[in-house]
Amino acid sequence: MPRVFLPHALAPQAVVRLTGETGHHYARVLRVRSGETVPVAAAGGAWLCRVCAVDPRSGEVELVAESLLPESGPVHKVFLIQALPKGDKMDVIIQKATEIGVAGVLAFAAAHSVTKLSRDRAGAKVARWQRIAAEAASQSQRDEVPSVGFAHDAAEVSAWLAARGVARVWLLDEAEAANHLGRALRQSGPCVAALAVGPEGGWSAADRALFVERFSAQPVSLGRRILRTETAGPVAVALALYEWGDLA
Amino acid sequence: MPRVFLPHALAPQAVVRLTGETGHHYARVLRVRSGETVPVAAAGGAWLCRVCAVDPRSGEVELVAESLLPESGPVHKVFLIQALPKGDKMDVIIQKATEIGVAGVLAFAAAHSVTKLSRDRAGAKVARWQRIAAEAASQSQRDEVPSVGFAHDAAEVSAWLAARGVARVWLLDEAEAANHLGRALRQSGPCVAALAVGPEGGWSAADRALFVERFSAQPVSLGRRILRTETAGPVAVALALYEWGDLA
Numbered sequence: 002m003p004r005v006f007l008p009h010a011l012a013p014q015a016v017v018r019l020t021g022e023t024g025h026h027y028a029r030v031l032r033v034r035s036g037e038t039v040p041v042a043a044a045g046g047a048w049l050c051r052v053c054a055v056d057p058r059s060g061e062v063e064l065v066a067e068s069l070l071p072e073s074g075p076v077h078k079v080f081l082i083q084a085l086p087k088g089d090k091m092d093v094i095i096q097k098a099t100e101i102g103v104a105g106v107l108a109f110a111a112a113h114s115v116t117k118l119s120r121d122r123a124g125a126k127v128a129r130w131q132r133i134a135a136e137a138a139s140q141s142q143r144d145e146v147p148s149v150g151f152a153h154d155a156a157e158v159s160a161w162l163a164a165r166g167v168a169r170v171w172l173l174d175e176a177e178a179a180n181h182l183g184r185a186l187r188q189s190g191p192c193v194a195a196l197a198v199g200p201e202g203g204w205s206a207a208d209r210a211l212f213v214e215r216f217s218a219q220p221v222s223l224g225r226r227i228l229r230t231e232t233a234g235p236v237a238v239a240l241a242l243y244e245w246g247d248l249a
Numbered sequence: 250m251p252r253v254f255l256p257h258a259l260a261p262q263a264v265v266r267l268t269g270e271t272g273h274h275y276a277r278v279l280r281v282r283s284g285e286t287v288p289v290a291a292a293g294g295a296w297l298c299r300v301c302a303v304d305p306r307s308g309e310v311e312l313v314a315e316s317l318l319p320e321s322g323p324v325h326k327v328f329l330i331q332a333l334p335k336g337d338k339m340d341v342i343i344q345k346a347t348e349i350g351v352a353g354v355l356a357f358a359a360a361h362s363v364t365k366l367s368r369d370r371a372g373a374k375v376a377r378w379q380r381i382a383a384e385a386a387s388q389s390q391r392d393e394v395p396s397v398g399f400a401h402d403a404a405e406v407s408a409w410l411a412a413r414g415v416a417r418v419w420l421l422d423e424a425e426a427a428n429h430l431g432r433a434l435r436q437s438g439p440c441v442a443a444l445a446v447g448p449e450g451g452w453s454a455a456d457r458a459l460f461v462e463r464f465s466a467q468p469v470s471l472g473r474r475i476l477r478t479e480t481a482g483p484v485a486v487a488l489a490l491y492e493w494g495d496l497a
Contacts (some may be wrong), residue, residue: 073473100476101484141474182497223497225321226389228348235480236349236487240497243488249430249471 002031003139005050005064006146007043017041017050017064025060032057039064042144047073073142075247078104078193080167081234082158084111084200084208085118090231095130095149097235099137102242105148106134107161109197112205123151155211162216168192170218173233175203177220182237183244185221191245198234250279251387252288252295253312254394259291265298265312273308280305287312290392295321321390323495326352326441328415329482330406332359332448332456333366338479343378343397345483347385350490353396354382355409357445360453371399403459410464416440418466421481423451425468430488433469439493446482 005023019027027033033052041050041064050064081103083094095106108130110118118126130149138146152158162170169192171185182196197212204212212218228236242248253271267275275281281300289298289312298312329351331342343354356378358366366374378397386394400406410418417440419433430444445460452460460466476484490496 071473075474097480100474100480102474141476143474183491183494221497224495225319226323226348226350226391226496228389232345232348232483235484237497239484239487240491243431243491246431247472248474249469249485249488 002033002037002039003136004040004042004047004142006135006139007041009043010045011041011043011048011066013066013068015066017066019062019064020060024062027062028055028057028060033062038067040070040142041066042138046070047144073144075102075104075242077191077242077245077247078165079238079241080105080107080165080193080195081238082107082109082152082170082195082197083234084109084198084204084230085114085116086200086230087115091130092133094231094234095133096137098238099134099143099147100141101235101239102143102248103147103238105150105165106130107158107195108149108151109158110151110153111200111208113202113208114200115202118151118153120153123153127151155215159215162195165195166193167195170195170197170212170216171237172197172204172209172212172218172220173199173223173237174209174220175222175227176209177222180219180221182221182223182240185219186241186244194241196234196237196241198230198237201230250281250285250287251384252290252390254383254387255289255291257291258293259289259296259298259314261314261316263314265289265314267310267312268308272310275310276303276305276308281310286315288318288390289314290386294318295392321392323350323352323490325439325490325493325495326413327486327489328353328355328413328441328443329486330355330357330400330418330443330445331482332357332446332452332478333362333364334448334478335363339378340381342479342482343381344385346486347382347391347395348389349483349487350391350496351395351486353398353413354378355406355443356397356399357406358399358401359448359456361450361456362448363450366399368401371401375399403463407463410443413443414441415443418443418445418460418464419485420445420452420457420460420466420468421447421471421485422457422468423470423475424457425470428467428469430469430471430485431492433467434489434492442489444482444485444489446478446485449478
């Protein structure tokens with residue numbers, strides 16, 4: 002059963018009413034029944050709640066908080082900076098990275114990004130991506146929904162990194178042969194990290210320089226096999242969380 | 250530039266002629282030009298070959314082997330047994346697992362697989378999956394194309410595992426809480442391994458028992474977050490190759 006996200010905290014026996022779109026989804030699409038349990042990720046902790054009433058006509062569900070669920074983590078914050086890929090690949094990247102445990106995703110208008118996204122259209126796109134992240138977080142039983150953003154230029158990347166307290170940026174780069182991501186993760190140890198993945202055509206020299214000089218990014222390799230842009234991000238996030246004990 | 254796969258070995262200055270579909274692809278789709286290099290994965294090693302002639306009309310390209318490329322691995326064989334998922338998810342799983350470095354993929358008709366695949370139709374499906382694996386292996390610069398198969402029942406799984414010398418099978422299972430994949434990988438150390446991933450509805454009790462009793466599979470968890478079936482396989486293969494030093 003997918004999780005409901007609540008902005009406020011719960012206490013034992015607290016009553017949760019699902020209405021609107023969420024109520025409709027649980028009452029009419031998932032068809033929950035009285036007596037069943039639904040996990041609810043509330044502020045400060047997730048609860049297993051029992052369904053005590055369902056009204057399929059109005060699309061309303063009433064739940065009662067029963068027991069606190071163990072944290073599903075991750076403890077460590079690993080962000081993904083993804084250069085805008087072609088087509089609808091960003092949707093898949095956000096879905097997969099969210100399931101795996103990414104802390105947040107920043108789409109970045111890289112020089113070699115074939116897809117262009119104007120500031121005007123970015124708002125609607127980000128809203129769509131945020132819905133995909135919420136749905137994936139609910140499905141994968143996460144405690145929190147990762148935040149999704151869009152950076153049009155270096156200043157916006159900079160502000161986004163600062164707001165999240167990112168301590169280290171690794172730039173995944175096909176051109177890097179010596180320094181592997183694994184070694185970098187082990188040498189660094191757990192930290193608030195961001196992994197930057199280039200577009201289909203790879204990083205431009207200017208983007209590479211920007212990340213290295215302005216964000217002190219360290220170029221790293223994922224090994225000799227070349228992963229597609231939509232594969233590299235989720236895999237790199239998985240390896241970082243695994244290396245730091247936050248996955249499997 | 251994607252790799253060409255050749256069934257025979259190459260020597261320095263050996264001439265390679267690309268004709269047919271492959272020739273057409275390099276001459277007319279990728280539009281290689283004289284003087285450019287194309288990697289060729291031949292039996293016993295991959296070579297960087299230089300284009301010495303292109304005929305776009307007939308779709309023929311002539312290459313000369315120049316220098317041996319370093320092995321792109323992986324050294325360790327990690328197979329994926331994937332319960333048939335819904336829709337065309339198997340295509341994506343095979344593509345992603347191949348990029349990451351899977352040694353081979355076996356699609357398995359699990360009890361809870363919604364998609365059913367008769368023996369009659371399996372041949373065409375496997376041929377399609379094998380083409381996807383070849384294309385992904387070429388794109389990701391692998392030395393070999395992973396083999397793809399389909400098992401209708403336990404006997405066919407058994408024969409497939411035996412033919413590949415699989416020493417250990419791990420069953421990824423949401424119901425397993427104590428034993429994590431990471432711990433199992435570290436305890437075992439590198440071996441010829443297969444990771445089995447269930448369908449959307451999870452493993453049936455009978456399939457779970459089959460794997461545990463007949464294939465001595467060890468149930469393992471990927472952690473508290475629940476990955477979709479199409480995410481779990483590629484991620485598990487990535488973690489196994491990473492743990493054993495074969496990725497990043």
